[in-house]
Each structure stands twice: as structure tokens, then as C-alpha cells.
Amino acid sequence: MADIEIRPLEDSPAVRxxxxxxxxxxxxxxxxxxFMHPLPLETAEVAWADWLAAAARGxxxxxxxxxxxxxxxxxxxxxAPQPNQPHxxxxxxxxxxxxxxxRGLARALLQAAEVLARGQxxxxxxxxxxxxxxxxxxxxxxxxxxxxxxxxxxxxPHGGLTGSAFYYKRI
Numbered sequence: 001m002a003d004i005e006i007r008p009l010e011d012s013p014a015v016r017x018x019x020x021x022x023x024x025x026x027x028x029x030x031x032x033x034x035f036m037h038p039l040p041l042e043t044a045e046v047a048w049a050d051w052l053a054a055a056a057r058g059x060x061x062x063x064x065x066x067x068x069x070x071x072x073x074x075x076x077x078x079x080a081p082q083p084n085q086p087h088x089x090x091x092x093x094x095x096x097x098x099x100x101x102x103r104g105l106a107r108a109l110l111q112a113a114e115v116l117a118r119g120q121x122x123x124x125x126x127x128x129x130x131x132x133x134x135x136x137x138x139x140x141x142x143x144x145x146x147x148x149x150x151x152x153x154x155x156x157p158h159g160g161l162t163g164s165a166f167y168y169k170r171i
Contacts (some may be wrong), residue, residue, distance in 0.1 A: 127166075
């Protein structure tokens, strides 16, 4: 993983297109990230334009893992905006291109997000993942604790309901 670079992303046509293509690919391959298959590229671009605009406003941090010039994976850190929750943030939109899975990118992104969260004074991270085909194993190996499972929480990208597992980690 020596040639992998992790950095915060800012909006540009190239970054937005790469993130949108990744989102379409992840959804097509069953990734439960709030969208149904088939996901039009234009819809994915609009979503990323919104999320990157939120990052520009300081409402989230979007990290990217680059393999050379290729944006291969991403995760977002969403600090809780509520006045009574300045200690908490959410991990969201963890995605890795199919071609780059199994290389430790998600783990590295998660660790980078934790460092950023600590730097913002956050001491509690939360996240959720699909019960079927989710990333529970990754999160548990990184020290996240299962808080609970809600059955039939969302539709899988290709149809059919799945539960969602909610995790937390004190950092």
C-alpha cells in the first residue's frame, strides 16, 4: 500500500465524476449506500455535488484513497451538528472500487477518519452497515462495537429488505 495516498477531497469536475462512477459501481455490485440499482451516473453526480458542497461548508470531510491517479476508495466523516453532541461524529459512505478491494484501503481510510475526528475533539464515532453484504467484519476488526440491529431497515440495491447493524467506537 506504499503507493496509496489518502487525502481530503474538494469539489472539481474530475473528483465529482470519479466519486460518481465509484458510487454507481458500488451500487451495481450490491453496496448498500442509500441508492437502488441501476443508479444513473447523473444522479450519482448530483449526490456527490451536494456532499462535496457540504464538505466545503465544513459539515463533513470526504476522504479519498488514491492509487496513483485513480480514486480507489472513499469515506466521509460527518461531525454531529447538534449543540449537545460536539463529542460525536458519524462514519459514512465507505466505498471501495471492486478492482481495489482486499488491499486495506477501507481500513486505512477508517483510521484516517478516526485521526481527523480526534483532532476535532470527537470521542465517539458511530456508523451503520447492512446486515447482508455489509462491512461488519471490517468495523469489528477495527474495534467498533455492535450497538444493535434493526431488521428490514432498508432495501438492498437489487431489491429485498435487509437489516442494518449500528456500531460505535470510543476514540
